[in-house]
Amino acid sequence: MSVSTVTPSSSVDTTSSSTSSAMQTQTMDYDSFLQLMVTQMKNQDPTEPTDMGEQMGQLASFSNVEQNIQTNNKLDAVLSQLYVNQSASLIGxxxxxxxxxxxxxxxxxxxSDGVVAKLxxxxxxxIGPGVTIS
Incomplete structure (x- = not known):
């Protein structure tokens, strides 16, 4: 029995400006996975059907990965907002x-590499280790 894998067609950008684009890409990949699974079920050999438990396991794993990506995107957005709030207090x-x-x-x-102060x-x-702000 063969196991099908789905690879994303493009990388996910974690900047807050492209979060909605990344979400659309993830949704398309999830839909593609479902289409692949349905096609695999339609074209399977009737004398050797694919184990449904294995297919459901693949679907659950893919769903967990998708949820983790969405959680990471949300954490990145929160972290970016935290940087903005803290950075504004540094001026002066x-x-x-x-x-x-x-x-x-x-x-x-x-x-992307951190917070930069212009003097x-x-x-x-x-702004990083070894920098004193007073």
Whole structure:
């Protein structure tokens, strides 16, 4: 008996701006999986039918993966909002790094690699370990 696997046709972008697009892609993949399962059932050999328990197990596993992806997308959105809320409170404060870069924070940007503070002199500082804000 063969086991069919479904691979996503595109990668899922976890930025909040593409969450709805990612959800549509996941839904299409889920629908494709269901269509594949129905087609497999229609075309199976009647003398050796596929085990329904195994098919239901595949469906349950795929459903769990889909739910985990949706949960991760929601957590990413919450984390992004947390970054925005915390970053806004940094403007006007003084930042000092272990490399002796120091200055007042003029603006804050949120990027995939973290939060970056732009100082009044134009210097960009990645906020992370070794950075003091006062």
């Amino acid at each position: 404060k003084t930042i000092t790094t272990t490399n002796n870069i120091s200055g007042q924070i003029e603006s804050v940007g949120i990027y 009044q002199d134009g210097t960009d500082v990645l």
